Amino acid sequence: MDQLLDILKKNQLSITEGRKKILELFLKSPGALAHADIEKNTDASYDRVTVYRTLQTFVEKGIIHNIPTTDNSILYALCKDNCEAGHHHDNHVHFICDSCDKTICLDNVIIPEVKLPKGFKQKQIDVVISGICDECK
Amino acid sequence: MDQLLDILKKNQLSITEGRKKILELFLKSPGALAHADIEKNTDASYDRVTVYRTLQTFVEKGIIHNIPTTDNSILYALCKDNCEAGHHHDNHVHFICDSCDKTICLDNVIIPEVKLPKGFKQKQIDVVISGICDECK
């Protein structure tokens, strides 16, 4: 029924106003969100600290994952079903639009295998592509 | 002869102690450097602000580029010859070792082409792989 409650319950999290609201933001958002986006979109009704802790909790539970950026910010996006607590498997491409500045998870674009030199062992791979998105073209 | 001066002159930059020292760090380093690394490796002989401005200048001139990270830090690494001012073409893989925490540019590993959905136009691609490097294996 209510997807929000479902996700929170599945992860054994207390149902609170803040968590519901922030999770809702992620469900509604097509792309990724930064801490600042969340503060803005909640009219600062939640303390800065609460937002930090909520995001941290969500990451730990595998509800969201963070996306690499080239500036000093952290972007978060919803994980798909195949993410479990502590183990993120988001092997999809992240796209940053130079025009509208949004970050989008391209869930359908699969990252090809990369052959590493001898001695290197891969655990995680992140692919970030920037350019113009389909809405700004 | 002196690679340092050569690079600075090519980019029409004044030759200063700080720029020489910081550029030298990059030339010596096998991997990427964060702001904090630079402060540490110069014994804080340069003001924090100077380091920020030097890095910014180097990025603008295409001497270094920044590498995406999932924490809120910025990593910088030397650009190869095919980088011009404002146009970075570092189509190689960046490797972050979970053990020694170093970031290494794998210049020989070429990034395979990724097919994007309709409407998306690629300008830049960054691939960051984490795991265990060849020295820590």
Added chain:
DNA sequence: ATTTATTTGCAACATTATTGCAAATAATGT
């Protein structure tokens, strides 16, 4: 409904980044 566990917000603090401006240094022209 009461107790217990968890979460929130405040305050204080720590770290990281940015800006203006005067002093110091580098480049330029003679």
Added chain:
DNA sequence: ACATTATTTGCAATAATGTTGCAAATAAAT
């Protein structure tokens, strides 16, 4: 080599961002 001009640096002040402890508020359990 020296004076002039342009650039760069460091300091100070400020802003932005992230962290921690603790009491009050809220949610969950009995």
